Amino acid sequence: MTGPSANVLEISPSVADTAMADIVHATLSPDEFALFAQHANRRHFANGEVIFERGTAGRAMYVIAQGMVELDFGQEVLPKYLGMHEFFGELGLLIGNHLRSADARANGDVELLELDHSQFCSLIEHAPGLVAYFLRRTIMRVTSHEASLIRQLRRRNNELEAALDNLYSATSRLTHTEELVRTDELTGVSNRRGLSLYLQACRNQGRSPPQGLLLIDCDNFKQINDIYGHLVGDRVLQSVANVLRSIALRGDLACRLGGDEFCLVVADADRNTLQQRADFILSAMRGLVERSTQVPRACAVSIGATLLSPMDDWNHWYALADGALYRTKNAGGNGLTWHEPQATIQTG
Incomplete structure (x- = not known):
């Protein structure tokens, strides 16, 4: 030395x-x-x-x-x-x-x-x-x-600690930014980008494709906005999102597609389990409507349901659920329609 x-x-x-x-x-x-x-x-x-x-x-x-x-x-x-x-x-x-x-x-x-x-x-x-x-x-x-x-x-140790702190902070900001990119700001559930990343992850990571889809639309939502204003309308949308988030299990995805349209993508589902999820959504929203005072906290919803084929893509899945949802709306809403040749509407 x-x-x-x-x-x-x-x-x-x-x-x-x-x-x-x-x-x-x-x-x-x-x-x-x-x-x-x-x-x-x-x-x-x-x-x-x-x-x-x-x-x-x-x-x-x-x-x-x-x-x-x-x-x-x-x-x-x-x-x-x-x-x-x-x-x-x-x-x-x-x-x-x-x-x-x-x-x-x-x-x-x-x-x-x-x-x-x-x-x-x-x-x-x-x-x-x-x-x-x-x-x-x-x-x-x-x-x-x-x-x-x-x-x-000591100086290098301090510099290393500072660098690690900066890296942790940058990672946290990046993670937060990624969450913002894929999350609907108003409701906290996924947005369309989040849905796209979810479906892409299912393909790239070798995960099984989702098996069920519920397409949900708010009944008379425009009327709520026109009468009570957009702040009340926002709270109604948040109520729908909270119900969907509460029943989304690991591997599922609750998503706001835009406006007053939502979906629940279910990873592991058959007709019975998907029916139970839809019944819970309908029941929860009706209960919130009944407990509302003069200013609505929620609204009734219409649902289109379909089981998914792994051979098809999202556009095909959406078209099937949207057709079922359209029939629910035409029948007065506040109910569920399955996609099937002889579709039946189940209302409250």
């Missing part, structure tokens, strides 16, 4: 700050360099030659006598370039078999001083004061470097 080089330190005019800058300086003084040069091995490296690799165990430190060395820490950290009399790899010497934290390469022709443990012991014997000062600086550099790494990790 190497500490930050002197050129990245901010030195203030104060004596204390200047002393601290000297302590964490990565460059040997002339006296220190002369001492190290007396006891070290001199090694030469050509341009691009590897001095040591990241992750390998080291037992020696190096001082640059000539040239420049590149330290590549990887992991998106900018490389560091060291020049004359700067030292690196000191933890390999002081700790022994310390795993290198960077790849070290010669940047041009380089001459290095290499010191192992025995040579460092000779330094201590010859100049204990200089070596003690060097060790103090080294410890302070390591401490400063570790503190800097901790700050960077």
Whole structure:
């Protein structure tokens, strides 16, 4: 591990700050360099030659006598370039078999001083004061470097948390937007786009196609709007939607097709279960009408019912249910008609 080089330190005019800058300086003084040069091995490296690799165990430190060395820490950290009399790899010497934290390469022709443990012991014997000062600086550099790494990790953690929060917020907004796109704003049930996406999902996800369709139309809805106004008309539509939503099971879809026309697409149905759903809708709407005061809360509805063939598409299903609904309307509404050759109208 190497500490930050002197050129990245901010030195203030104060004596204390200047002393601290000297302590964490990565460059040997002339006296220190002369001492190290007396006891070290001199090694030469050509341009691009590897001095040591990241992750390998080291037992020696190096001082640059000539040239420049590149330290590549990887992991998106900018490389560091060291020049004359700067030292690196000191933890390999002081700790022994310390795993290198960077790849070290010669940047041009380089001459290095290499010191192992025995040579460092000779330094201590010859100049204990200089070596003690060097060790103090080294410890302070390591401490400063570790503190800097901790700050960077905390900053990156905060940035990551902020990014995750933004992603969650964006996902929530996207989900909400998707719901708005497929949901009728007034009633909260699906709109035509929601119906289209539902049918598409049935095809693309290998789900069984729906088996039953109820087409529902409000009776005399225009009259309610004309007499009581659109706000009352909106509440009536919301009442219809609430009834449909209450009986829609998992896999079903309640939808407002437009105006006062709704449908209930039933995933798993036979004639009996579809009849029960229609009877519930008719009964619930009649009950709401009976409990209304002077201002209507609901209205009677007409229903066209049909069982669905998986071989046909939505347009065909709709045409069958719409034909049955039309016959209910012609018979006075407030009832159910099945699509079948001899259609029968069931009224209250």
